[in-house]
Amino acid sequence: MTSALLIAAGKESAPVTDWAARIGWLVGLALFVALVYWLMREGWKWRGTLQGDLPELPAAPEDPGPARLGMSGRYHGSTTAGQWLDRIVAHGLGTRSRVELTLTDAGLDVVRPGAADFFIPREALREAVLGKGIAGKVLTEGGLLIVTWAHGERLIDSGFRSDNAAEHTEWVDAIDSMINKTETEGAR
Template identity: 55%
Template sequence: MHKAQVHNWPDYIGWSVGLLIVVGVIYWLMRQGWNWRRTLQSDLPALPAVPSETGTPILESSGRYHGSTTAGNWLDRVVAHGLGARSLAELMLTERGLLARRPGAEDLWLPAEDLTGARTDSGIAGKVVPAGLLVVSWRLHGTELDSGFRLDHPDEHAAWVTAVAGLADRTTATRTTKTEGVTP
């Protein structure tokens, strides 16, 4: 009587090793792409430093930071200066700007004069969230960027959109009034 072979161990081990090599090569290529993108974006100016006094809170929430993109292009992820790293985030909006405290990543400070608006959207930087994201638009030394946040309570997104848009409008009006008052 001939016993059927249950396992062909050499083939099993060979396929497993081959699969691990393929996964390793894909990971290496993804890492090279990330580094290439960081090199391309190396001319992006440094992020504003978080001031010692951020001001009186208008809104506070917690959630996740999903990344930043160039404004209007939700798939063009910005990875320079740690903007590509997803993380938890504690958000605080004050009259001086927006602070995103990110454990494990550099905190993100968006001064009020650099805020250009906010909206809700379904995705940013390759991340699509059916319940929506809070997307804050801002300027970094003339470069328009969008940063996406998913608050722990998505029903708060509308209040954030209104508050950020109001702050951006006030700072734009103040800046316009100051420049109109200057005589050449």
């Protein structure tokens, strides 16, 4: 029995934690995360620089007329028309935010708390469709109102999601009828 006690007393436990190595790994990981974040931020700014030829966003007119439709929801971003992954970040168009949309006879007023507001004149509207994805945001089929509009030399798709998705169809019909009316008036 004494020999068993001597053997047990002679064994020492191995060190459980090497604190210096653990702290070194944590500092290295934090530096790596900071580097990745910095590179992403620089890429975002570079994309904005490349899109510097995009003109300033139009502001709403003094009297846009009575509201035809109104909607509260989310703005999910803008892309080059037909290229749902080519996000446009210039002039704040890449910033996701809450949105208040108002459709008037003058055009579409986009009010975004915390981000740049803009106005899409009636003559610039090209199409409204129901979609499922834009700029990295994918929803169910028909879960996104996508408005195509002309700005400068570019056609832009902007994605909106209403708090009440059932009203998307009404918006598509109203915008498309407004576009058809503009084309009919222009043909005269």
